[in-house]
Amino acid sequence: MNTEQKLLTPLITGTLALRNRVVMAPMNRRRALNGVPGASAPEYFGQRAGAGLIITDNTAVAPNGIGYMGTPGIYNQAQIEGWKRVTEAVHARGGRIFMQLVHAGRIGHYLNNDGQMPLIAPSAVTAEGLIRTAGEIHLPNSEPTEASAADVRRLIDEHIQGAVNAIAAGFDGVEIHGAHGFLPEQFLHPHTNRRTDAYGGSIAARSRFLLEIVAGTVAAIGKERTGIRLSPFVKLNDLPDYAEEAETQRHVVDALQEMGILYIHLSDQGPVGHGRIPEAYIRDLRRRFDGLVILAGGYSAETAEAALHAGLADLIAFGKPYIANPDLTERFRLDIPLATGDPGTYYQGGDEGYVDYPVHSRAFVANTTADCR
Template sequence: MNTTTAFSAYQLGDVTLNNRLVMAPMTRNRALHNLPNKLMATYYTQRASAGLIITEGVSPSPNGLGYARMPGIFSEAQVDAWKQVTEGVHSRGGKIFMQLMHAGRMGHGLNIPQGARILAPSAIAAQGEIWTDQEGKKKLPVPQAMSKGQIEEVTIEFVTAALNAIEAGFDGIELHAANGYLLEQFLSPHSNKRTDEYGGSIENRIRLVLAIAEAVSDAIGKDRVGIRVSPYGVLGDMPHYAEIDATYTYLANKLNDLGIAYMHLVDHSASGGPEVPVSIKRSIREEFTNTLILSGGYTFYRAEEDLASGFADLVAFGKPFISNPDFADRLRKGFPLNIKLDASTLYTSTAKGYIDYPVFEEEMVNA
């Protein structure tokens, strides 16, 4: 098999990527007090051989902080702290986008600052529990239904966050409209029961996502903006609905009109979620003519096939980048992968299971 496509350079907007392998955004919960730190800088710098790194979800506002130890990008201290991350990645020739994620109803009062609120399109609680460092697992609360003023405010928050990300040295941003967080909460008729211009029809349910994508593009440039979607995903209590295909096909069409840099489509079937039909992937591929990133359970050989055929422009990998900080280098050099992943340390607060996985040369020395 010809395995050169994955390691060819790729032009993503104004950014030239060294290869077509993307490090997918993954929650790691190391941001004590919601502030990026040296540990996080080391983690991302170690993985700079990826063509593109997309960070874990970063909140654009205090209201968007859903999880314990989730980083933010809404204060001057956070902007300054993120600079050590971007400087580290860039020092090794890497490129990095910040994923902007507002958790919406997927949060808890113990995980947000005093005065912040759990907001969502409608006052409908998601089923399930969420971890809090103070009291362990807690039932997800009923969120406050957003007023029109709050919807306008959240758009401004995303714009400010995007500008802050660029100030911190990021090459661009990804809007998180997947996995049951705020933007997907607006897309789904199960979590969005509004009767105003933001609810009901497909056109209304995608209105906020498009407004934010357009406003952020105007602020930092459309070539620096991507978006992640998860049609058929069920994370965050997102049941399927009859208009899934129509919703995402129409959204792709409208995002194409905006001319943003990429769409990032995730399929969670490899981790036990429902499979995303190939038909909707093809529909999005047809409607959206800029860069398409596909992710979810890829092997390198299947990634190469989809890249070589043009079905995907970039392919994102998640967990392999955790246990293989030099994942892209290992693939390029034909080195074996470290498949040992310590799941117990995925969401803790320490260096263990975070920055202590070895690169291949270290393994050889220590063997």
């Protein structure tokens, strides 16, 4: 691949300059203790600063929203201080980094939550599936409690405060996780939202929770620092198809257009068998939404290039390839085969399988550092 191709060309907005159109997708590597990024996290993210944009692990906005053991957080000062070391490492090498904000809602086990707090959700609908807990014990998802009206307001405010905390930690912006069956999508979906108040029932009411989070975040940190991840037509975390999904997603996108946020990040899970986002939907979204669009879902350099030239996206996110290839953009540029990662260390462990993957050449490290001088 040569540097004249679109994937490796810069993308400049009014407020954000990205050295290329490669995004490091959010991946929960599950190496945080008490929600604080581990000692090697600055090295891990710094190694990958050659990406145009890094999006962090999904990061819990509240002690009862952790979901998976080892998930980092952004709801106390120790976590903020831990993330400061990460943003400093990325910025020192000329990179840009957003934090993905998550509340897992009904996904998880109370044993993984800070203080073993119970799970909370729009309605008391327990998710199918098992969750890893301490001692390598796999237990069924805990039954969630139904959020009261006061709980709903607090959950919205916790997302907004998470965004404020992320900016205090030095992040360039935040991505609200509205995908993959976590709390905001649980409010969107009629299977998990059986409420009869202002946050349940109609499409507008079910969308209200997510859109109030986005509106509050925009007010707190600015629309130019706010993105969102969505996964329409994807079936993760025990969410089935529903008749109003296309209409619901159009309602959400139209509202996001009104707010003028920076980007929408679409997570396609077709390559792993959990649902594909139709191209017709993406093209319709592009007509409805003027901001940037990021696509994720099993892309190679070649398919990413094709998607960019077809006008489907402005940026392409790569997940697992970034685990074993900290110099992914350099490998794309030089057409070097990608290294293969160790799945056994994807979601647990220490430095092995985290910061010990080699780069192709020292020139990559020097070049990424030089970019910020």
